[in-house]
Amino acid sequence: MMTYIVFILSVIFVVSFVGFSSKPSPIYGGLVLIVSGGVGCGIIMNFGGSFLGLMVFLIYLGGMLVVFGYTTAMATEQYPEVWVSNTTVMGVFLLGLLMEVMLVLYVLKGEEVGVVFKFSGVGDWAIYDTGDSGVFSEEIMGVAALYSYGAWVVIVTGWSLLVGVLVILEVTRGD
Amino acid sequence: MNPLIFTTILMTVLLGTMIVMMSSHWLMIWIGFEMNLLAIIPILMKKYNPRTMEASTKYFLTQATASMLLMMAIIINLMHSGQWTITKVFNPTASIIMTSALAMKLGLTPFHFWVPEVTQGISLTSGLILLTWQKLAPMSILYQISPSINLNILLTMAVLSILVGGWGGLNQTQLRKIMAYSSIAHMGWMTAVLVYNPTLTMLNMLIYIMMTLTMFMLFIHSSSTTTLSLSHTWNKTPLITTLILITLLSMGGLPPLSGFMPKWMIIQELTKNSSIILPTLMAIMALLNLYFYMRLTYSTSLTMFPSTNNMKMKWQFETKRITLLPPLIVMSSLLLPLTPMLSILD
Secondary structure, three states, X not given: OHHHHHHHHHHHHHHXXXXXXXXXXXXXXXXXXXXXXXXXXXXXXXXXXXXXXHHHHHHHHHHXXXXXXHHHHHOOOOOOOOOOOOHHHHHHHHHHHXXXXXXXXXXXXXXXXXXXXXXXXXOOOOOOOOOOOOOOOHHHHXXXXXXXXXXXXXXXXHHHHHHHHHHHHHHHHOO | OOHHHHHHHHHHHHHHHHHHHXXXXXXXXXXXXXXXXXXHHHHHOOOOOHHHHHHHHHHHHHHHHHHHHHHHHHHHHHHHHOOOEOOOOOOHHHHHHHHHHHHHHHOOOOOOOHHHHHHXXXXXXXXXXXXXXXXXXXXHHXXXXXXXXXXXXXXXXXXXXXXXXXXXXXHXXXXXXXXXXXXXXXXXXXXXXXXXXXXXXXXXXXXXXXXXXXXXXXXXXXXXXXXXXXXOHHHHOHHXXXXXXXXXXXXXXXXXXOOHHHHHHHHHHHHHOOOOXXXXXXXXXXXXXXXXXXXXXXXXXXXXXXXXXXXXXXXXXXXXXXXXXXXXXXXXXXXXXXXXXXXXXX
């Protein structure tokens, strides 16, 4: 089972995404987001990214989802929708599950569960090396490279987040 | 809206398109598209009535779906080529998905259904930004991946867009819906020649943007959103009436005006590539577009459209100051003699 652990985790990931895309009440959406966050953290850690998995738990689940849960709890209704309460929600959920099952069977029949990146040379990538030899984790080096070579990406994503907040405030302000 | 916030959001729309046009990494392009989409939503919703909210919701849903398809095509391209640079798309599946995603962003058939409804629901200035500036970013990506686009799919979408743009606009009296169907048809002309000579796509885009800018500025000047309201401009500013005539005929592609230049070049390029039936069909279907432009000019400039006597005086708040209207009008009608200058584009 351990050889297929990433595959199993990614199937659970997709199923929980189907679970909140079929639009039950946001409280239940937050519940499956917790599950999907934990499972996503497991997928990242299986590729050696322990730092990023920790980031997912701390910042995403422990920060953003907690605030989301509090605001949703303040705005919830008396009888929130579950997956089995509404025919439409259950129908969409079952449809998503069906498509996921068909995809899993298709992948398993081809007997290749791992998706391999065909890496064709380095090209014009910048090689980011700390200079000292020894054991280091490549995903922490990636995060460090983001803040040095990838400064433009940080600027753009930071600006997008700021403008996202401005847009949301503007849209919900009304007249 | 608070002027500082409005300026920031407008600059973010510009920044998003600039990032799309200048990046060489697929992820940055996707980020640019998302920034563009996010920031244009409050611009579409400048007035807070349910109609604008419905229009911006429809716009957001279609464009977000297109961004998701674009991301999927980027990831399939990454899987099969192992790199993120934009040169060409290496996998046919990724190319087809990316072409469909960009067609959804542009409003090509069969993804054209959002264009008239969104354009109708928003104010004239927001509609202007929607139909001109928002077309630049997807078109630049189509230009960059043009060597690897599947010809059959693109030409099918282009021809169907010209058809839908022509036929769909026939029964419209609302000016914004007419401009939306005109946009669909012009996008069809632009993508038809993309695989053969992408420079002509850019030429068509340039001239289309000038003409659409002019038309919208003229509509904003006379504060009219329906054909009936436009037909009263003879009473207020007869000069605007004449300019509406000239610009509309230029949009229809009539020869002495500059709107003829892209159509002529596109038909010439297509016939040079030994496809005769296709440009014939496209030229014939452009007549449908010309018909409803001419109906607008007939009701506006050539006749006194029937209306009750007390409606003949147009009432509006104060005269709007339209920037750059005279140069735009000149450029959208008199550029045809400059066609030999296109040889510098080689």
